[in-house]
Amino acid sequence: xxxxxxxxxxxxxxxxxxxxxxxxxxxxxxxxxxxxxxxxxxxxxxxxxxxxxxxxxxxxxxxxxxxxxxxxxxxxxxxxxxxxxxxxxxxxxxxxxxxxxxxxxxxxxxxxxxxxxxxxxxxxxxxxxxxxxxxxxxxxxxxxxxxxxxxxxxxxxxxxxxxxxxxxxxxxxxxxxxxxxxxxxxxxxxxxxxxxxxxxxxxxxxxxxxxxxxxxxxxxxx
Amino acid sequence: xxxxxxxxxxxxxxxxxxxxxxxxxxxxxxxxxxxxxxxxxxxxxxxxxxxxxxxxxxxxxxxxxxxxxxxxxxxxxxxxxxxxxxxxxxxxxxxxxxxxxxxxxxxxxxxxxxxxxxxxxxxxxxxxxxxxxxxxxxxxxxxxxxxxxxxxxxxxxxxxxxxxxxxxxxxxxxxxxxxxxxxxxxxxxxxxxxxxxxxxxxxxxxxxxxxxxxxxxxxxxxxxxxxxxxxxxxxxxxxxxxxxxxxxxxxxxxxxxxxxxxxxxxxxxxxxxxxxxxxxxxxxxxxxxxxxxxxxxxxxxxxxxxxxxxxxxxxxxxxxxxxxxxxxxxxxxxxxxx
Numbered sequence: 001x002x003x004x005x006x007x008x009x010x011x012x013x014x015x016x017x018x019x020x021x022x023x024x025x026x027x028x029x030x031x032x033x034x035x036x037x038x039x040x041x042x043x044x045x046x047x048x049x050x051x052x053x054x055x056x057x058x059x060x061x062x063x064x065x066x067x068x069x070x071x072x073x074x075x076x077x078x079x080x081x082x083x084x085x086x087x088x089x090x091x092x093x094x095x096x097x098x099x100x101x102x103x104x105x106x107x108x109x110x111x112x113x114x115x116x117x118x119x120x121x122x123x124x125x126x127x128x129x130x131x132x133x134x135x136x137x138x139x140x141x142x143x144x145x146x147x148x149x150x151x152x153x154x155x156x157x158x159x160x161x162x163x164x165x166x167x168x169x170x171x172x173x174x175x176x177x178x179x180x181x182x183x184x185x186x187x188x189x190x191x192x193x194x195x196x197x198x199x200x201x202x203x204x205x206x207x208x209x210x211x212x213x214x215x216x217x218x219x220x221x222x
Numbered sequence: 223x224x225x226x227x228x229x230x231x232x233x234x235x236x237x238x239x240x241x242x243x244x245x246x247x248x249x250x251x252x253x254x255x256x257x258x259x260x261x262x263x264x265x266x267x268x269x270x271x272x273x274x275x276x277x278x279x280x281x282x283x284x285x286x287x288x289x290x291x292x293x294x295x296x297x298x299x300x301x302x303x304x305x306x307x308x309x310x311x312x313x314x315x316x317x318x319x320x321x322x323x324x325x326x327x328x329x330x331x332x333x334x335x336x337x338x339x340x341x342x343x344x345x346x347x348x349x350x351x352x353x354x355x356x357x358x359x360x361x362x363x364x365x366x367x368x369x370x371x372x373x374x375x376x377x378x379x380x381x382x383x384x385x386x387x388x389x390x391x392x393x394x395x396x397x398x399x400x401x402x403x404x405x406x407x408x409x410x411x412x413x414x415x416x417x418x419x420x421x422x423x424x425x426x427x428x429x430x431x432x433x434x435x436x437x438x439x440x441x442x443x444x445x446x447x448x449x450x451x452x453x454x455x456x457x458x459x460x461x462x463x464x465x466x467x468x469x470x471x472x473x474x475x476x477x478x479x480x481x482x483x484x485x486x487x488x489x490x491x492x493x494x495x496x497x498x499x500x501x502x503x504x505x506x507x508x509x510x511x512x513x514x515x516x517x518x519x520x521x522x523x524x525x526x527x528x529x530x531x532x533x534x535x536x537x538x539x540x541x542x543x544x545x546x547x548x549x550x551x552x553x554x555x556x557x558x559x560x
Binding site for chain 2 (some may be wrong): 112
């Protein structure tokens with residue numbers, strides 16, 4: 001009897017009960033969007049060709065008390081690889097959580113700590129070679145109309161005044177697993193507005209501004 | 223009896239292995255502790271050997287023509303001789319002079335403008351630079367992943383054949399960390415080794431050096447690791463703004479990392495763009511050719527007053543920084559039996 005119970009308990013994490021998951025989506029005006037499809041925004045249309053970013057340092061809270069810190073350093077979300085859009089936290093019990101805090105990007109300390117493994121391995125192409133530092137977010141695509149034009153945003157920076165990583169706090173209103181939507185509306189409006197900045201490829205004020213806009217566009221859906 | 227023998231044997235083995243690991247790193251006496259965090263990448267002879275093989279292997283470049291050693295030759299304290307600006311694949315010419323690779327364990331930042339913040343990340347810069355090796359880390363890992371030699375070397379170093387970017391970079395770091403130069407005549411004199419003394423000329427040069435140069439080229443590393451403008455006129459073609467490229471602060475305009483002067487006799491040409499072919503020219507610069515600008519270091523505002531004799535003495539002193547043990551160290555050279 002006890003054996004059977006222990007067996008069941010052992011299975012719980014594999015069945016997915018209790019473990020916390022986050023599904024990451026890209027949206028535009030609350031519509032889910034993907035890569036390589038024309039997307040309409042006002043009088044412009046564009047397609048996304050590459051969207052990759054780091055989410056890191058997850059912390060889980062209940063009633064403003066820290067309940068758990070995720071042991072994984074970082075997650076690389078790549079919209080070309082569906083499996084990377086689901087973040088799984090096997091040791092976290094979703095029932096306890098009412099707030100999640102994390103970084104959109106990689107913090108300064110990690111940026112200066114030398115070679116790392118896993119998601120942070122520089123072989124993933126999310127590290128600047130000519131100047132040290134992780135690329136927190138790569139967003140690349142092409143405007144299809146009114147004029148064909150490529151855009152390439154590589155957002156990063158770990159040194160003042162160009163601190164790229166953004167602190168995000170989300171209240172988990174509904175208990176259970178969660179969905180994280182990143183809405184590109186504000187960012188793309190700004191990119192269209194700032195046509196002179198279609199290629200942001202190094203740490204600079206523009207990169208920080210774009211990262212801040214993206215951070216504000218992260219919303220959580222139960 | 224048998225048991226005792228075995229126990230003794232094990233004890234001896236343990237002691238020997240302790241000695242062995244200890245010998246891989248020794249901070250020279252009276253030097254500051256290294257800045258590199260060895261805890262995250264503990265030196266190990268198999269990993270050093272892997273790093274050494276990678277350092278000398280042209281497979282790191284897109285057309286397999288250039289290795290790290292092409293621009294950093296062991297016989298010249300690991301700099302590129304004769305070339306002011308370093309040469310990469312297909313003879314593409316870079317924009318800067320390759321520096322010596324010496325005492326990197328004490329380095330706080332790398333490259334002339336400090337663009338690289340950690341020794342582990344340094345190898346990525348030439349690897350992915352179009353003018354240098356024009357590769358990507360992922361592709362190099364794919365190429366070496368097919369070679370039996372590297373499967374063996376990774377296995378010995380990491381007890382697994384898996385080739386990750388982290389392992390690759392840390393192995394190259396390990397080899398570079400062993401490049402310690404601390405046995406020049408200068409070091410022997412400072413350590414008070416028997417029978418070794420400065421000549422009168424060298425001694426006068428040392429006094430002049432401490433007065434005029436040591437504020438930036440600080441002993442024992444001969445650099446204070448800061449960024450300074452030492453009064454070089456801007457090259458009108460290269461238009462290199464130095465540290466400002468990284469910080470985008472105008473107060474960093476034309477500042478470059480103070481380079482070490484160890485083995486300086488062997489590392490001509492000099493300065494970030496290799497503009498001076500000789501130490502005579504360097505001293506002519508400091509005494510008579512300082513270019514004034516907003517960010518010029520205050521101690522150089524009026525140039526450094528040096529007579530011709532002073533210059534001879536300074537050069538004699540600088541030559542005492544040549545470390546023949548370092549320059550001829552077989553452990554640093556091309557690995558003949560990888």
